[in-house]
Amino acid sequence: MDLSIPIGSLVLKNPVIAASGCFGYGVEYADSVNLASLGGVAVKGLFLAEREGHAPPRIVETPSGMLNAIGLQGIGVHRFVAEKLPELRRLGATVFVNICGSTIAEYCEIARILSDAEGVGAIELNISCPNIKEGGIEFGCSLTGTHDVVSAVRKVTTLPVIPKLTPNVTSVAPFARAAEDAGADAVSLINTFLAMAIDVETRRPKLTNVVGGLSGPGIRPIAVRMVWDCYRAVKIPIIGMGGIATPEDALEFIIAGASAVQVGTANFVDPFIWSKILDGLSSYMERHGVSRMTDLVGSLDIPQRTHA
Amino acid sequence: MPIEVLADVAANTRLSPDYNVIELAAPAIARIAQPGQFVMVKAADGLDPLLRRPFSIFERLRDRDGAISGLSLLNKCIGRGTSQLYAAREGDKVSVLGPLGQPFVPVEPPAEAWMVAGGVGLAPFATLAEALAERRTPMTLFYGGRSAADLYYAALFERLGATLVLTTEDGTRGERGRVTAPLERALRSLAPQQSVTMYACGPTPMMRAVADIGGAANRKVFVSLEPVMGCGMGGCYSCVIPVRQGSGAHFVRSCLDGPVFEASNVVWERLPAGH
Numbered sequence: 001m002d003l004s005i006p007i008g009s010l011v012l013k014n015p016v017i018a019a020s021g022c023f024g025y026g027v028e029y030a031d032s033v034n035l036a037s038l039g040g041v042a043v044k045g046l047f048l049a050e051r052e053g054h055a056p057p058r059i060v061e062t063p064s065g066m067l068n069a070i071g072l073q074g075i076g077v078h079r080f081v082a083e084k085l086p087e088l089r090r091l092g093a094t095v096f097v098n099i100c101g102s103t104i105a106e107y108c109e110i111a112r113i114l115s116d117a118e119g120v121g122a123i124e125l126n127i128s129c130p131n132i133k134e135g136g137i138e139f140g141c142s143l144t145g146t147h148d149v150v151s152a153v154r155k156v157t158t159l160p161v162i163p164k165l166t167p168n169v170t171s172v173a174p175f176a177r178a179a180e181d182a183g184a185d186a187v188s189l190i191n192t193f194l195a196m197a198i199d200v201e202t203r204r205p206k207l208t209n210v211v212g213g214l215s216g217p218g219i220r221p222i223a224v225r226m227v228w229d230c231y232r233a234v235k236i237p238i239i240g241m242g243g244i245a246t247p248e249d250a251l252e253f254i255i256a257g258a259s260a261v262q263v264g265t266a267n268f269v270d271p272f273i274w275s276k277i278l279d280g281l282s283s284y285m286e287r288h289g290v291s292r293m294t295d296l297v298g299s300l301d302i303p304q305r306t307h308a
Numbered sequence: 309m310p311i312e313v314l315a316d317v318a319a320n321t322r323l324s325p326d327y328n329v330i331e332l333a334a335p336a337i338a339r340i341a342q343p344g345q346f347v348m349v350k351a352a353d354g355l356d357p358l359l360r361r362p363f364s365i366f367e368r369l370r371d372r373d374g375a376i377s378g379l380s381l382l383n384k385c386i387g388r389g390t391s392q393l394y395a396a397r398e399g400d401k402v403s404v405l406g407p408l409g410q411p412f413v414p415v416e417p418p419a420e421a422w423m424v425a426g427g428v429g430l431a432p433f434a435t436l437a438e439a440l441a442e443r444r445t446p447m448t449l450f451y452g453g454r455s456a457a458d459l460y461y462a463a464l465f466e467r468l469g470a471t472l473v474l475t476t477e478d479g480t481r482g483e484r485g486r487v488t489a490p491l492e493r494a495l496r497s498l499a500p501q502q503s504v505t506m507y508a509c510g511p512t513p514m515m516r517a518v519a520d521i522g523g524a525a526n527r528k529v530f531v532s533l534e535p536v537m538g539c540g541m542g543g544c545y546s547c548v549i550p551v552r553q554g555s556g557a558h559f560v561r562s563c564l565d566g567p568v569f570e571a572s573n574v575v576w577e578r579l580p581a582g583h
Contacts (some may be wrong), residue, residue, distance in 0.1 A: 021544075028542035028564070031309040044545070052559055056580050059538050059546040064355040066538070070545045073559060208580070217355050268359055268539035269350065271405070272312055 001285055002292045003278075005039065005259050007237050008160030008185030010121055012039035012094060012260060015293055016250065016277050019241055019264030020045055020098035020124060020164070021070065025084040027091075032271050036092030037278070039260055043084070045098040045126045048106050050076040060197050060206040065216030065243070066265060067195050069209035072100055072129060077110045081117045089119035098124040098164070104139075104152045115157040123159050125149065128166030128191035129213075140166045140191075143178045150182035160185040162239065165230075167219075168194050172226045173233035180234045188239035188262065189230060190223045216265045217243040224256050231257025231298050245273070247280020257298040310406050310541070311336050317400045318369075318378055323460050326385040327428070328394050331369055331378055334404045338368045338379040343414060343435040344507075344532055344568050347406030348540035349381065351392035360405060361389040362537040362547075364431035364509075364567075367464075368438070379404075382431040382460070408540050409567050412507060412530060414439040419503040421447040423470070424491060424518050426510025427454075430461060432532045432567075436507060437468045448473060448494070452487030452510070456480035488517045495525050505530070508571070512579055519571035529571035535562050535580075550575040 003014035017040035023029060026041040035041055053073025060067050075083070077099070088095050097114050101107035107125065114120045127140035127149060139145035140163075150163050163179045165172055167190040176187045192213025197206040205211075223242025230238050240258030244250050245266035253261045266273055281293070290296055315332040322328045337347060348360035363381040371377040383393045396402060414436060415421050421440050423433045430451065440447045449465045452475040459481055462472055473490045474482030483490055487510075498504060508518040509532040522529035538544035540563045548559035549566060557575040560566075 024542045024545075032541070053545065053548070055578070056546070056548055057536050058548070059536060059544065061357050061359055064358060066358060068538075068544070068546065073545050073548070216358055265358070268541075268544055270312075271310075271539070271541050271543075 005293060010160050014039040014278060015260035017042055017260055017262045019262035022264035022267050026093055027084055027087050030091055033274055038274055040094040040096050042096035042098055042124055044074055045072050045100045046074050046077045046080050047100050048077055048110055055208045057208060064218035065214050067197055067212035067214050069207045069212035077113050085117055085119050094121040095119060096122045096124045098126050100126045104149050107149055107153050108156045111153045111157045115159055120159055123161050124188060125163040128164050141169055143174055146175050146178045147182045150179050150184050154183035162186045162188050164191055165189040166191045167226055173229045176230040176234045180236050186237040186239055190226055190242050193219055217245055219243050224252050227253055227258050228256040247277050250277055251284060254296050255300050259297050310408055312405045313337055314401050315404050317396050317398050317402055320396050328383050329380050330383060330393055330396060331380045332402055332404055333378040335376050335378055337404055337406050338376045341365050341407040342411035343439045344412035344432040345407040346409050346567060347404050350403040351396055357389045359538055362540055365435055366431045367434045382428055384428040409563060412436045412568050414443055415445055415505045416443050417445045419505060421445050422504055422506045424450045424508040426452050426514040429510030432509050437465055437470055441468045450487050450491050492521055516576045523572055530568055531571045532567050533562055537563055550578040
């Protein structure tokens, strides 16, 4: 059985990737998870410099989901390359480095630094963090902004470039197309939905940042639909995510058109989820006589509508 | 390395309409747990609540032969997850992930250990008291609650050899008032050459007061903080605590660098009020 998935010049050994912002820098999980067994590890979003992030409370639960407003606390790209990347390499992880910038120049500078480092598999461009103004969302919410940042980063690196798209737009597919036109190797979607929760007793927002990003099983059907929309709009691979917690959830995304998937919030509940999802994918392929994972991608079967 | 155990509820003792002690058959976790470590618990399947809840390991339970048989949690109902744990019945399954976090370091004699607990903040001290008893470190438990009925498990600490100093807000047991009042008096009457380390867990204002009292007397204070926590594994960055860095503060993850912190390192004025 062949679970491998090509993403640009990269071949993932399987389609299951740990989602950025939900897996620290990966090394935190090295005792519990064989990082080399994953298709990839997308590390927490990095700016050029270190960042402290928002004051807590940073998360609040909602039915079937959670809101977060971490504010991209991070160690910056230089410390990441010096302190985390060698360990990730030693552990055999395929590393997706999620990068953020407040200017196109910052994205490019980080991409250059990562291109010179050993052990980076791909660059995921965070142009969709809903929680901070300078987190790239101004690029992610404008078609020309998306095009400009992707084509600028494209010019400075030969690593696969994968912009991560926001669902907080009227239609995501045009953004996937803009990314493809600008030379992206793939797109990943979706980031979280901008959302809000209020304590009615105190009439205060439950998050210090007032608003946050909604993730978890509750958003999954919307994410699946957005992946399907994008699958029909672009030729480049799609990395789908949004509330995946079981092998069946992952399969929904793959059948809708995702070449690979990322798992985020579910890892908080079950850090041992990875082998469960991978085993489930294998047994599904066996049960359905599918020998290559790539054959499942976009295999949605829509019955002809019959008129009574 | 944390382990996940789908543990049977061995017993659930309801102490009051909102407090209970739940015994979980998770010996593999209890065996390797150190004083003050915590576990992430999911009391029921389902998506509401979605996340696990952090709990200090209260007791390490033993069977008749003295072998470790599981662990207990001291729970207070404050929301959905804690209400599920309150309602759990013998034989129910509860998912337990742990042990996690930095433990208390028990001091050795001739130093003394003073534990300061407010309400459910007693939870991390049973394992610490066991470790102190093994070392024959003289120990005192300063334990405050609203009323006599809230001072659970004081006898457990007495059995382990702790001197008890109890306070209640309504004066129904021990001294009337706050637990920090007898603590301050005890510090004043302590010989300057007598080394003492304080360990505090409870409401944030109480821990901050203990930090101030200990700091003013140049005594070491450790606190066990209980921030909102998402994963317990270092993945989500939600449980951060502001610690001193130069003249400012730096957020560190409580699940990895805590929950035990040296009190003088915590930037108390930047801790959220809801802690």
